[in-house]
Amino acid sequence: MILSDETKRKISQAKERYPRAKSAILPGLHAAHEEHGYLNDEMYKEIAEVLGVKFIEVAEAASFYTLFPKAKRGKYYIQVCRNISCALLGSHHLTRYLLEKTGTKLGETSADGLFTVVEVECLGSCCTAPMMQVNEKYYENLTIEKVDKLLDDWRNAE
Amino acid sequence: MTDFTITVNDQTVPVNKGQTVLQAALNAGIDIPVFCWHPQMDPVGACRICLVEIEKFPKLQVACATVAQEGMVVHTESPKVVKARRGVLEFILAHHPLDCPTCDKGGECDLQNITFKYGLDYSRLKEPKHRYIVDEESTFDDLRIGPEVIRNQNRCIHCYRCTRIVDEVAFEDDLGAYQRGNHTEILPPPGKEIRNLYSGNVVEYCPVGALTNTDWRYKVRVWLTEQTPVVCTLCPDGCNMTLWTYHDKLYRATARPNDAIDKGFLCDIGRYGYQYMTSSDRLKKPMVRKEGELVETSWGEALEYIKTHTDDLKKKLSGSGFFGFIGAGAYNEEIYSFQRFLRRVIGTNNIDYRLNRKRHLDYDKEITDRKLGPDSATYDDIETADTIVVFGSDLHSENPITALRVKRAIRYNGAKLIIINPVPTHLAVRTDAIEAIHKPGTGGVALTAITAAVLDRIKGDPSSHGLAAGDIADFNSKHSDYSGDKAAQLTGIDTTTIDKIADIVSKSESAVILTGAFFGRDPWRDSLLVAATNLRKAFKRCLLVTMPDESNVFGAEWLGALPNRLPGQIGFEGKGRFEDAWRGPLTDMVGKDTIGILEAINEDEIECGFVLQSDPVRKFPDGGYARSVMEKLKLLVVIDSFMTDTARIADVILPLAPFAESEGTRTNWEGRIQYSARALKPLAESKPACEIIELLSDKLGTAFQQMSPLDVYSEMIGFLPVDAPSNFERLPQAGVQIKANPEQPIGGFSTFQFNPVDSNEEFPFHLVTVNADHHRGTLTKRSESLMNFCSEPYIGLNQDDADKLKLSEGDLVKVESKFGKVVGKTRRLEDLPQGRVVIPDNFSELAANLLMGRKERYDRVKLSKM
Amino acid sequence: MTGATQNKSNARETRVLLEHVGDPNLHKIEHAIELGAYKAWEKVLKEVKREELVQWVKDSGLRGRGGAGFPTGVKWGFVPVNSPKPKYLCCNADESEPGTCKDRVLMENDPHTVIEGCMIAAFAIDCHTAFFYVRGEYDLSMRRIKKAIEEAYEKGFLGKNIMGTGYDLDLVLHRGGGAYICGEETALLSSLEGEKGLSRLKPPFPAIEGLYACPTVVNNVETVSNLPRIVLKGAAWYAGMGTEKSKGTRLFSVSGHVKKPGNYEIELGMTLRDLVYGLAGGILDDKPLKCIIPGGSSTPVLMPDQLDTPLDFESVAAAGSMLGSGGVIVMQEDTCIVWVAEILAHFYMHESCGKCTPCRQGTGWLYEILHRIENGQGKMEDLDTLLDLADNIEGNTICALGDAAAVPVISTLKHFKDEYIYHIEHKKCKHNNDFRLLPK
Numbered sequence A: 001m002i003l004s005d006e007t008k009r010k011i012s013q014a015k016e017r018y019p020r021a022k023s024a025i026l027p028g029l030h031a032a033h034e035e036h037g038y039l040n041d042e043m044y045k046e047i048a049e050v051l052g053v054k055f056i057e058v059a060e061a062a063s064f065y066t067l068f069p070k071a072k073r074g075k076y077y078i079q080v081c082r083n084i085s086c087a088l089l090g091s092h093h094l095t096r097y098l099l100e101k102t103g104t105k106l107g108e109t110s111a112d113g114l115f116t117v118v119e120v121e122c123l124g125s126c127c128t129a130p131m132m133q134v135n136e137k138y139y140e141n142l143t144i145e146k147v148d149k150l151l152d153d154w155r156n157a158e
Numbered sequence B: 001m002t003d004f005t006i007t008v009n010d011q012t013v014p015v016n017k018g019q020t021v022l023q024a025a026l027n028a029g030i031d032i033p034v035f036c037w038h039p040q041m042d043p044v045g046a047c048r049i050c051l052v053e054i055e056k057f058p059k060l061q062v063a064c065a066t067v068a069q070e071g072m073v074v075h076t077e078s079p080k081v082v083k084a085r086r087g088v089l090e091f092i093l094a095h096h097p098l099d100c101p102t103c104d105k106g107g108e109c110d111l112q113n114i115t116f117k118y119g120l121d122y123s124r125l126k127e128p129k130h131r132y133i134v135d136e137e138s139t140f141d142d143l144r145i146g147p148e149v150i151r152n153q154n155r156c157i158h159c160y161r162c163t164r165i166v167d168e169v170a171f172e173d174d175l176g177a178y179q180r181g182n183h184t185e186i187l188p189p190p191g192k193e194i195r196n197l198y199s200g201n202v203v204e205y206c207p208v209g210a211l212t213n214t215d216w217r218y219k220v221r222v223w224l225t226e227q228t229p230v231v232c233t234l235c236p237d238g239c240n241m242t243l244w245t246y247h248d249k250l251y252r253a254t255a256r257p258n259d260a261i262d263k264g265f266l267c268d269i270g271r272y273g274y275q276y277m278t279s280s281d282r283l284k285k286p287m288v289r290k291e292g293e294l295v296e297t298s299w300g301e302a303l304e305y306i307k308t309h310t311d312d313l314k315k316k317l318s319g320s321g322f323f324g325f326i327g328a329g330a331y332n333e334e335i336y337s338f339q340r341f342l343r344r345v346i347g348t349n350n351i352d353y354r355l356n357r358k359r360h361l362d363y364d365k366e367i368t369d370r371k372l373g374p375d376s377a378t379y380d381d382i383e384t385a386d387t388i389v390v391f392g393s394d395l396h397s398e399n400p401i402t403a404l405r406v407k408r409a410i411r412y413n414g415a416k417l418i419i420i421n422p423v424p425t426h427l428a429v430r431t432d433a434i435e436a437i438h439k440p441g442t443g444g445v446a447l448t449a450i451t452a453a454v455l456d457r458i459k460g461d462p463s464s465h466g467l468a469a470g471d472i473a474d475f476n477s478k479h480s481d482y483s484g485d486k487a488a489q490l491t492g493i494d495t496t497t498i499d500k501i502a503d504i505v506s507k508s509e510s511a512v513i514l515t516g517a518f519f520g521r522d523p524w525r526d527s528l529l530v531a532a533t534n535l536r537k538a539f540k541r542c543l544l545v546t547m548p549d550e551s552n553v554f555g556a557e558w559l560g561a562l563p564n565r566l567p568g569q570i571g572f573e574g575k576g577r578f579e580d581a582w583r584g585p586l587t588d589m590v591g592k593d594t595i596g597i598l599e600a601i602n603e604d605e606i607e608c609g610f611v612l613q614s615d616p617v618r619k620f621p622d623g624g625y626a627r628s629v630m631e632k633l634k635l636l637v638v639i640d641s642f643m644t645d646t647a648r649i650a651d652v653i654l655p656l657a658p659f660a661e662s663e664g665t666r667t668n669w670e671g672r673i674q675y676s677a678r679a680l681k682p683l684a685e686s687k688p689a690c691e692i693i694e695l696l697s698d699k700l701g702t703a704f705q706q707m708s709p710l711d712v713y714s715e716m717i718g719f720l721p722v723d724a725p726s727n728f729e730r731l732p733q734a735g736v737q738i739k740a741n742p743e744q745p746i747g748g749f750s751t752f753q754f755n756p757v758d759s760n761e762e763f764p765f766h767l768v769t770v771n772a773d774h775h776r777g778t779l780t781k782r783s784e785s786l787m788n789f790c791s792e793p794y795i796g797l798n799q800d801d802a803d804k805l806k807l808s809e810g811d812l813v814k815v816e817s818k819f820g821k822v823v824g825k826t827r828r829l830e831d832l833p834q835g836r837v838v839i840p841d842n843f844s845e846l847a848a849n850l851l852m853g854r855k856e857r858y859d860r861v862k863l864s865k866m
Numbered sequence C: 001m002t003g004a005t006q007n008k009s010n011a012r013e014t015r016v017l018l019e020h021v022g023d024p025n026l027h028k029i030e031h032a033i034e035l036g037a038y039k040a041w042e043k044v045l046k047e048v049k050r051e052e053l054v055q056w057v058k059d060s061g062l063r064g065r066g067g068a069g070f071p072t073g074v075k076w077g078f079v080p081v082n083s084p085k086p087k088y089l090c091c092n093a094d095e096s097e098p099g100t101c102k103d104r105v106l107m108e109n110d111p112h113t114v115i116e117g118c119m120i121a122a123f124a125i126d127c128h129t130a131f132f133y134v135r136g137e138y139d140l141s142m143r144r145i146k147k148a149i150e151e152a153y154e155k156g157f158l159g160k161n162i163m164g165t166g167y168d169l170d171l172v173l174h175r176g177g178g179a180y181i182c183g184e185e186t187a188l189l190s191s192l193e194g195e196k197g198l199s200r201l202k203p204p205f206p207a208i209e210g211l212y213a214c215p216t217v218v219n220n221v222e223t224v225s226n227l228p229r230i231v232l233k234g235a236a237w238y239a240g241m242g243t244e245k246s247k248g249t250r251l252f253s254v255s256g257h258v259k260k261p262g263n264y265e266i267e268l269g270m271t272l273r274d275l276v277y278g279l280a281g282g283i284l285d286d287k288p289l290k291c292i293i294p295g296g297s298s299t300p301v302l303m304p305d306q307l308d309t310p311l312d313f314e315s316v317a318a319a320g321s322m323l324g325s326g327g328v329i330v331m332q333e334d335t336c337i338v339w340v341a342e343i344l345a346h347f348y349m350h351e352s353c354g355k356c357t358p359c360r361q362g363t364g365w366l367y368e369i370l371h372r373i374e375n376g377q378g379k380m381e382d383l384d385t386l387l388d389l390a391d392n393i394e395g396n397t398i399c400a401l402g403d404a405a406a407v408p409v410i411s412t413l414k415h416f417k418d419e420y421i422y423h424i425e426h427k428k429c430k431h432n433n434d435f436r437l438l439p440k
């Protein structure tokens, strides 16, 4: 049992909202993701059980959607928008800067387990570029200074 | 009769409403390339190779998914189409490894063929080709994803045929497509394998070499092979196959699509089962017993041996001192000539093929008088039914292709599936079936309880179900003990389940009841048949089909492999016809059935027997008895391809050529007679049955001058109520059907008699024999491929029972009955109810029939840990 | 001559959808109601016949804001309302088209108008279970809409027998999993059914066989947000705004090299110049303009000499582009166009669902070539290959993602072939496009 009863309750509630149980696969994945911050096969099994759908259906769906990391990653999951509007305003430099500051490579988690920096596609924040999403939260109109401050705050928070 | 026409490349093409442009074009002989389309699955329009130009459409359309509309004007090879098609091909080929020389699909690859046609000889891709697994050791990036299936993802063109076959056709869930975009990968679910009973089809229908199997890969180039059309011999479904040979050696079996039967799919048992014929332990020379030892000899000597001994015996015994057993796996012609040999040459009617039955098998009077026989039906009757009742059958493993047709009924017809069995079966998985598991021996009660519940629902208007006013009252008066809570008590099936089933049955417009081995081997089969015919009557419209448990039982029944029936199911009053045909008198003796024969041997009334392609010692549900009795015979002649348990105690063994080394016709469960050609020369000195029987007849003084199956067929077919050509090679692929029993049951409901199962403290477990995964009968253990799925016997029991006995998976456990004991490995089963032991009857090393007693109603055993 | 700097525009926004946006309490239901939320819903339920409503919206001339610009009332008209099957409305809030962030503004600030719009659209097709498909990354939007729906249930605007009219309606929030393709309506339906987000063949069209094979309408957030006001102020009022064929106002997300990036609501028909140089304040550092993508990454670029194109469906089409999703991406002169094309190609490769061949294989191939050229390893013949591959994708795929992927390649090659050639010949870019973070 990897999913908490609470999470399972959420999932079976989601099931009630749809005409067909299968529709609750995405809500199920979200619930598991909220609990663990990533997804794995065990979770798929349990989601499938709660919903009464095929294990493979959950596994296939999970593999398709990019929102769910398939392994643990840093406490601060830094997703920098790499797409056009942000790129026009320097997001590629921003990424490079973040990697430098966190001493990691793209997708790697920093030694202290705090940071994982990845590049993602357009996050719908084009008018407030450049931007990044850290876990759920958006940070927009970024500058070097803002990024420095954020990193310091996070480090100090530890 | 077509609805309208469209124009394809200036040719007028007839269309049935609802047909796609592709189907219409193909029917008209216009070729449109396809990758993802498959005739038996819904179109997905994914590969885009079938793009065509349709006037008034702004864009090219996929022919496979575009429904033809009256007056459409279609161009399949216009410049625009060809450009697009070449584009699609270039995209597919861009990252496709051009490793055709080492690819098994080479020579039969859709991608090769279509590229050949559209002549792409270059790629503009400058980047290195994408590889899914970069394995410098091998150039193939192979990944084994199942006991037989190997995946090379680089070659995959993402047509999704494989995953759709698994999901839409087989209702299985062991193959999927993961990730997305150009990283999409075909894989089983994490931590699992693709090992469903139909797994071979994904290999056959992969248009490229992305999925291959160990059976065929790297053994021979396809263009060197010859193909022979045959019919599978491993179950009564009668699927059509092609055997692929090279230099008189077998390499593989593939589907030979027959829309009336298999729709182009094969189960793995049929696909890989053929390997038994190539196994090294085939009998190659005749053998005779000298100083107690079986030694190889020549045909001449063997036949001489038989002649001298039969002549001696004939001096002191009449025909009643002889018998013959025949396996119902043989060709029609072989069965026919064998019984003709026994009746005409040996002069005996002691003939039977039913070796796995306990009680005497002459039907109860009620059944014969009232003509309560099964109905004749076809696959299409199943596919069009709105309700399907599977009773006493593990349909999935006994009749895999019939099971697929049931699934088609569910998918395309919304048919409801009801399963009533003593043990849970795989068919219930993912079919939304209502599965009712009853205590052993109470299946008849279950059916009666359902019938009662149905009648209760329709009592308002019995005539709607073709019942007379009095029928219902009459039924209830006779069966009050077998309904409601009483029935629940007896069967262990709760009343809500019975009610759910009754709701469906009472609403059904057209139904089929399918019975199988649990039914067929039940000593009280007759009472089950009564219960089933009663349920049948309670339906508005329903066909009762008793699935045979061997591939050619239907043929055996109709070609005289029964003591009391001549070919064509003709009784002895009609023997005159045969005396004319066989040029000589036939005995009037009343023939004995299997049990009668064995008992007569025991009484020394029978001293000589001929056994063709069957293994009573292994099969008879009292193995110890069968062996001890057969050992008493003065002369036992066994005609077989392998050293069976019965052959071991024979005096003479004649090496038999299996089906691919001969030809003939077979009769599937529908009564459909199909032709199966010869793919190989007989191995070494083995001979086809017809030839062997002719040699015997000749030796014993009555030649029929019918060496070849064709000779036999042309005589035999005259005795069957079918309209068939005089040469079996001219039979249509769909074959011709014998109608099972044309007569309808007479009168109202009959009385079901329940024979309670005695409880037994000493032997608390019920023994149930089953098929091991991917096996059927005892031949398939000679197929390496099938052994990859399940390589050894086991003793299966409920996990709680196992806990009580401290048995963990794989522990050695001893199974004992009054009659014998066997030892095997424990398999703990979740969903098997307590108090049952299942043993697969596919492995001689664990012969469940040693535990059985022919007089026992049900076989009871006890278990102990070793 | 682009007139880049001398822009004396006094262009104004016409804030209809954004009327109250900026009010910090707008997302709270009490406050929203004070400002008139759910009046239209009540009117529809109590006074309006379904057919009437559909007619109004037809008359208003409202066209879809999701990308295709299909007349909303007409789309509703395709639904066989008296079919025995349930009908479904799906509000498309998957906003993922690069350059587009307008729906988000509405969801975060004015969620009640958004869901009221969904309710009205649902009523228009006799739907009793509606779905709201919001892209997974939009955390705040999701929470705002979630809250709004809860409040609407509490207040009895959703649920059984709404306001005693006997009309039942449930609105279910469905959170996406991160996939641009799920904005495509058929893929959205697959995703909603619990499948992977694979697009589906049309026909059958969603209006006939959509969600769970039932009649379904997919409408964009901005589209439905117009409905409450159309109901209250009338079709004529709405049709009074905009141009002959392109009625009403529209949100444009102006991003890239402009001084005042942001979402601007304007009457359709305002010129691109007024939007970019007027409202958005012109190009950063008053650099010369290079080109503008007017309707999200999937639309062809417009050149400086097209700045006076009125922003309405027809004029932009005439200028060779599309209004698409209203994502206006502005690029100043020394932007490397190959680099831009590469970024967009990477996006489409990453987002292709992989179902059909040309898109699955083609998007990746385009990216690989552009990547090579951008990194100085291009060959001249690559340019023809690019165009030909794009041509082999366009029109041959199941959904429009394939076409979208072809557009940037075709249109940048059309206007900036010389830059591509320079890249190939000099193995580097002619600009020193060293973009920096915004100044403090």
Ligand SMILES: Cc1cc2nc3c(=O)[nH]c(=O)nc-3n(C[C@H](O)[C@H](O)[C@H](O)COP(=O)(O)O)c2cc1C
Pocket: C063, C064, C065, C066, C067, C068, C069, C070, C072, C075, C092, C093, C094, C095, C096, C097, C180, C181, C182, C183, C184, C185, C186, C218, C219, C220, C221, C223, C224, C399, C400, C401, C404
């Ligand atoms: C690849 C692709 C992505 C799309 N993404 C969106 C989207 O994010 N939001 C949206 O409203 N429409 C999107 N669309 C358009 C939808 O398919 C659909 O036309 C639209 O939601 C209909 O709503 P409307 O009529 O109100 O515009 C997309 C289309 C394609 C081909």
Ligand code: SF4
Pocket: B155, B156, B157, B158, B159, B160, B161, B162, B163, B186, B202, B205, B206, B207, B208, B210, B211
């Ligand atoms: S493996 Fe073969 S059958 Fe399966 S998707 Fe790939 S090409 Fe098609």
Ligand code: FES
Pocket: B033, B034, B035, B036, B037, B044, B045, B046, B047, B048, B049, B050, B051, B062, B063, B064, B065
């Ligand atoms: S065969 Fe038509 S798209 Fe594949």
